[in-house]
Amino acid sequence: MKPRQALWRMVRATPKLYVTDIVLQLFRSAIPLLPALVVWKVLDQYSHGSNLTSGVWVMVGLLAGIAVARVTVLLMSVAMDAEVESAVGSMLMRNSFARILDAPGAAALRKPVGDVVSRLGGDTTTIAEMFVYALMVAGAGVQALLAVIVMMTIDPLVTLVVFVPLAAAGVLINLASSRIKDYHRASRLAAGEVSAFLGDAFNGVQAIQLAGAQRPIIARLTSLNEQRRRRTLRSRLFTETFMVSLWTNTAHVGVGLVLIIVAGQMNEGTFTVGELALFVAYLGWIADFTSLFSQNLAMYKQSVASLNRLEEILPAGGSLACLTTSASTRLVDVDAPRRVPLMCLEVRDLTFLHPNSARGVHDVSFDVQRGTFVVVTGRVGSGKSTLLRSLLGLIPLQGGEIRWNGELVTDPAQFFVPPQSAYTPQVPRLYSDTMRHNILLGLPEDDERLRLAVRSAVLEQDIDHLEHGLATLVGPRGAKLSGGQLQRVAAARMFVREPELLVFDDLSSALDVDTERRLWERLAEVSGRTCLAVSHRRVAWERADHIIVMADGRIEAQGTLEDVLRASSEIKHLWHEEGA
Ligand SMILES: Nc1ncnc2c1ncn2[C@@H]1O[C@H](COP(=O)(O)OP(=O)(O)OP(=O)(O)O)[C@@H](O)[C@H]1O
Numbered sequence: 001m002k003p004r005q006a007l008w009r010m011v012r013a014t015p016k017l018y019v020t021d022i023v024l025q026l027f028r029s030a031i032p033l034l035p036a037l038v039v040w041k042v043l044d045q046y047s048h049g050s051n052l053t054s055g056v057w058v059m060v061g062l063l064a065g066i067a068v069a070r071v072t073v074l075l076m077s078v079a080m081d082a083e084v085e086s087a088v089g090s091m092l093m094r095n096s097f098a099r100i101l102d103a104p105g106a107a108a109l110r111k112p113v114g115d116v117v118s119r120l121g122g123d124t125t126t127i128a129e130m131f132v133y134a135l136m137v138a139g140a141g142v143q144a145l146l147a148v149i150v151m152m153t154i155d156p157l158v159t160l161v162v163f164v165p166l167a168a169a170g171v172l173i174n175l176a177s178s179r180i181k182d183y184h185r186a187s188r189l190a191a192g193e194v195s196a197f198l199g200d201a202f203n204g205v206q207a208i209q210l211a212g213a214q215r216p217i218i219a220r221l222t223s224l225n226e227q228r229r230r231r232t233l234r235s236r237l238f239t240e241t242f243m244v245s246l247w248t249n250t251a252h253v254g255v256g257l258v259l260i261i262v263a264g265q266m267n268e269g270t271f272t273v274g275e276l277a278l279f280v281a282y283l284g285w286i287a288d289f290t291s292l293f294s295q296n297l298a299m300y301k302q303s304v305a306s307l308n309r310l311e312e313i314l315p316a317g318g319s320l321a322c323l324t325t326s327a328s329t330r331l332v333d334v335d336a337p338r339r340v341p342l343m344c345l346e347v348r349d350l351t352f353l354h355p356n357s358a359r360g361v362h363d364v365s366f367d368v369q370r371g372t373f374v375v376v377t378g379r380v381g382s383g384k385s386t387l388l389r390s391l392l393g394l395i396p397l398q399g400g401e402i403r404w405n406g407e408l409v410t411d412p413a414q415f416f417v418p419p420q421s422a423y424t425p426q427v428p429r430l431y432s433d434t435m436r437h438n439i440l441l442g443l444p445e446d447d448e449r450l451r452l453a454v455r456s457a458v459l460e461q462d463i464d465h466l467e468h469g470l471a472t473l474v475g476p477r478g479a480k481l482s483g484g485q486l487q488r489v490a491a492a493r494m495f496v497r498e499p500e501l502l503v504f505d506d507l508s509s510a511l512d513v514d515t516e517r518r519l520w521e522r523l524a525e526v527s528g529r530t531c532l533a534v535s536h537r538r539v540a541w542e543r544a545d546h547i548i549v550m551a552d553g554r555i556e557a558q559g560t561l562e563d564v565l566r567a568s569s570e571i572k573h574l575w576h577e578e579g580a
Pocket of ligand 1: 355356357360378380382506
């Protein structure tokens with residue numbers, strides 16, 4: 001789909017809004033033409049010897065009435081402009097978000113987070129402003145047309161002369177239009193690079209400090225900022241200063257030409273003072289239209305660049321068509337899935353290889369029965385996380401099938417969410433909010449349920465020691481908590497949802513042995529809980545009903561602890577390492 005078609009699709013999505021705005025724009029533009037008409041007629045009557053006293057009062061009355069109408073329409077149309085701007089901006093943001101969130105959970109963004117945020121903010125604003133300007137230009141165009149018609153009825157020759165310099169400027173602007181797009185693209189790219197760099201720097205503050213790399217980081221930021229400054233300045237100078245001044249000055253040349261041509265006619269009495277007043281006033285409006293038109297042309301070119309930039313952040317398969325669709329998205333009409341009590345989860349020949357390393361998991365098959373504790377173990381890089389992620393639909397399955405009580409799960413990403421399952425990744429994400437809100441994450445307040453979840457996650461003592469308990473703010477991404485606390489807040493977030501299947505990816509990395517042991521003990525306190533957990537600790541293996549040992553992306557052995565200790569050299573190795 002071409003950008004032009006995509007923009008038109010957005011108009012068709014909410015036609016009433018645009019029609020209302022354009023009607024208001026027509027009034028907003030037509031009313032300012034009236035004062036010059038009044039002044040023209042009054043001055044002409046005066047030139048023909050009428051009494052000015054009564055005419056002045058009529059003129060004042062009419063001008064006052066026009067002024068009131070003008071202000072009223074102006075206020076209404078400004079309010080409607082804001083509606084259009086927010087409709088366009090929110091449609092683009094909502095659709096971009098919906099597509100990004102529709103991608104498998106663990107799929108990486110196509111651009112750094114900072115750059116994505118910059119595009120969602122800056123580029124959507126560029127497009128939304130272009131729409132508002134386009135509607136203003138439509139009104140101003142009708143205004144200019146009406147002005148030209150009135151001027152033509154007075155003196156066609158003088159009117160045509162005015163357009164010669166404007167036409168020349170139009171050709172110049174057309175020649176420059178591709179440069180406008182390139183300059184805008186370069187300036188937005190530089191802004192995105194600064195945001196992306198800042199995002200990465202904030203994420204890696206500790207690494208930067210440990211490496212003593214503050215100076216080079218600041219130097220790099222300074223150079224990126226300088227590049228952004230230069231490119232933004234070039235883009236603005238070219239579009240705003242050069243183009244606007246070209247149009248406005250050309251219009252002024254037109255006024256000069258009118259004055260030169262009509263000077264002789266006024267002497268002869270064929271061009272009146274009233275007509276001159278009207279020409280000068282209307283030329284001003286025509287100049288405004290041409291200036292607005294040139295700005296809008298520039299904005300259109302910038303919007304095309306911005307639309308392409310938004311398209312670039314969509315996951316594979318995303319296009320301009322999905323950015324500009326008016327169909328409601330999952331973001332607004334998502335329904336909580338119906339609980340389907342788990343009896344047996346069957347995984348058969350599950351395969352996923354990471355595209356850039358060709359490593360992952362091959363032909364993995366196992367069962368998880370209701371109420372059992374299944375532990376996945378293996379050395380670093382043996383495929384444990386990939387196994388959990390592909391099972392849960394966070395990365396797309398390349399082969400194999402998953403059955404829940406015998407029924408094929410066709411879309412794991414949609415299915416493996418609460419109340420069916422909940423998952424704690426190796427590095428859980430918390431939000432800059434209170435501990436309570438991080439655990440509930442939108443669930444209705446229920447103190448008893450919360451207390452049980454906190455107990456199951458072995459978090460109660462930590463909360464008792466915090467000054468504000470559950471109301472403690474955890475800081476950005478939970479930065480005020482230790483790694484172990486962070487893991488357990490995320491675990492409590494799972495428990496409070498009481499899912500059919502609890503999935504943990506490697507609590508051992510952040511918890512000491514004793515805390516991990518207590519967590520598995522508490523897991524068993526509530527009967528019927530089913531859990532699939534990655535762990536390489538004896539405390540987990542000893543409680544496990546079933547152990548899956550991974551080696552090089554395949555299952556080396558599975559069964560009870562006794563079974564796997566007999567059959568697997570991997571777990572023997574890990575067992576001795578653990579003991580040591
Ligand atoms: N995003 C990725 N791109 C390319 N290869 C990857 C990616 N993630 C993992 N791998 C590779 O896939 C294999 C399995 O990785 P995985 O993270 O599943 O192992 P793991 O057993 O969970 O390791 P750990 O104990 O360190 O968490 C490894 O060889 C790893 O290098």
